[in-house]
């Protein structure tokens with residue numbers, strides 16, 4: 100299966116890197132020419148990766164076409180691109196409907212996916228809607244391909260995927276607080292990274308609900324209970340829900 104990428108930025112670089120270390124490493128990859136330094140760098144360092152002369156040449160030379168340009172330029176870049184009826188198109192473009200992609204390109208089979216940078220290490224959990232077989236195979240090679248049953252669910256995953264900056268912002272805030280109170284930054288970072296790594300491992304592997312895990316990691320009258328109560332009293336959960344509501348609105352309005 101030949102995989103073409105139109106748009107060679109951060110997420111394409113991560114996917115190409117991941118694919119070339121995966122069970123699908125022998126699938127040839129063809130890249131669009133813009134952002135030529137990144138495209139040529141990938142082609143020079145990884146086997147079976149080439150750079151095409153134009154976006155149309157990428158479409159013509161691939162069986163699966165991955166679209167990874169920014170939403171702001173999607174209509175301009177994709178209008179006029181000719182896609183064969185037998186080609187599967189996988190759009191990574193945020194807040195852009197599959198129907199629009201089909202309309203711009205003439206593609207018959209379009210699905211959407213939300214890969215995150217963890218595809219480079221093949222540890223991503225990637226929502227795919229609709230879960231077309233070739234897309235499931237591709238993202239399965241990059242970690243776990245999550246089949247999504249409807250558009251509304253896919254939009255919810257889109258909103259949840261917008262939490263990455265908030266996560267690092269939270270860690271940054273906790274680290275800053277620790278440093279202000281006298282901990283060396285490196286020690287605060289090592290402690291916080293280990294704490295959250297262990298919590299994420301428990302969240303990923305435990306059969307308990309999050310509510311049960313919360314209770315299991317708290318003692319009545321203890322320190323964890325106190326911090327969580329303060330977080331709730333200060334509107335922390337509502338602030339997060341409001342932020343997700345707003346980003347979901349942006350996704351569904353597009």
Ligand SMILES: NC(=O)c1ccc[n+]([C@@H]2O[C@H](COP(=O)([O-])OP(=O)(O)OC[C@H]3O[C@@H](n4cnc5c(N)ncnc54)[C@H](OP(=O)(O)O)[C@@H]3O)[C@@H](O)[C@H]2O)c1
Pocket residue numbers: 105106107108109110111131132133134154166167168169170172176191192193213214215216
């Ligand atoms: N990064 C993520 O974690 C992530 C996750 C899921 C989905 N996405 C989605 O994936 C898409 C790409 O994201 P990204 O972070 O990889 O963005 P990015 O780093 O900005 O990459 C986009 C690339 O598209 C190129 N481009 C612009 N016009 C083009 C054209 N006419 N023909 C071919 N290529 C063109 C840009 O080149 P120039 O630099 O020369 O403009 C740039 O290299 C976005 O729609 C985003 O919503 C990203």
